[in-house]
Amino acid sequence: MKEKLYTIPVNDAFDSDCECPICFMKKTLENNAVEFTMGPSYMEDDVRAETDKIGFCNYHLGKLYENKNRLGLALMLKTHMDKTIKDLEGLSAKKGKGPSLFKKNTETTPVKEYTDNIVSSCYVCNKIDNMFNLYITTVFYLFEHDSAFIDKLKASKGFCTEHYGLLFQEADKHLSGEKAESFRKDLNKIYFDNMKRVRDDLEWFIDKFDYRYVNEPWKNSKDALPRAMTKTNSVYEKGN
Template sequence: MAEQLYTIPVNDAFTTDCECPICEMNRQLERNAIDYTMGPSYMEDDNRAMTDEQGFCAHHVRMLYAEKNRLGLALMLKTHTDKTIRDLKALSTGKPVVSGGLFKKQASSSVSDYIKRLEDSCFICNRMKETSMRYIDTIFHLWKKEPEFREKFANCKGFCTYHYGILYDEGSVKLPKDAYAEFQEILNKTYFAGMERVNGDIGWFIDKFDYRFKDEPWKNAKDSLPRGIIKTNHTIIES
């Protein structure tokens, strides 16, 4: 039953005019996570304990800095750096540090070990991760239960390479063999059609810089670079 909680965002994404519905779902998920982090939640002890321990990746700290709540970000950075200084001072003198939360029951015995764990963690990434995988589960739930969704899936503009790979692999686990064969056929057709379409648009974008084609129409090439970035890097470039 919990899977069905995500049918609305999944269906909405597959009706959106986008190059990868999963990227579109994650874009909204990321926006919600940023709003949550910079909202009243940063004053809650449980959330502050997690941001203190997990910190933020470079991508998400830039997004947080772009928000209006500079005081909230300053408070989170202050307590996070307090903890980092305290832990690294202990480790630098040979004392082990046992982390809680994300790193529960995991002890850092060296400075490099601690920093690697910290560099690999992000409060927003971790908040997004579980829901993002539930979106994938929901796609297969809808595929099995709703013929209308299968039609939406087949008619979308395809997927980025990263999410194509996830669907390709997860389908073999979440669908019976016969159903997976059908899914794989439609997934491949949709993915390659979308990639070839965008590839062609990028090619025409390049050709337009040749004086021989300067008076030719742009067709669908003007926005081919941000669409190509979605396809190849599963990153949405905001206009």
């Protein structure tokens, strides 16, 4: 099929020869989102309104700091703090219900509701998730409409456990009954064959620390540990 714009990153991921193309997609989206956030866009009113409102999660705040645009990050955090202070001063000044004589007050206060929302929200996460969902939809679209993609899927190195579960679950949402079963059948073979491959490489990596195998070749086990980390915990390492 003729490649459309939204299929390009999905095909690129499956061409990457990595242990999980879905991890590859998500890592690419994360890099792009961090670069976008720390680029000239942080001075745009609509972007700044969002970062002021929802802020960043701990993980992505660290990624933004690593970007080295310290002035840009300082400006975003300063106006985010301005809004947080203003909002919480208003909420904390409101009088709530007094405690009941006979039962505990279990209602969440507006202050706690606000702080819960703000610590669980992230501008970068939102940007990643919006595009990631489109990419997952595209995987199923290509499976249904592009025979070359099916060959590419079957030739891949499989998926991490998290994304295997995601694709398994999402099949019914995007494909009809027979197509969904066909996808799951292929998915199961791809996942288990490649999990066992990396497991076996990891086993040989362990054996190489035994003096009895010191003179044996490493085979494909030298990078088995980071590849196993991708498979088990979605820790994407470039080149895996």
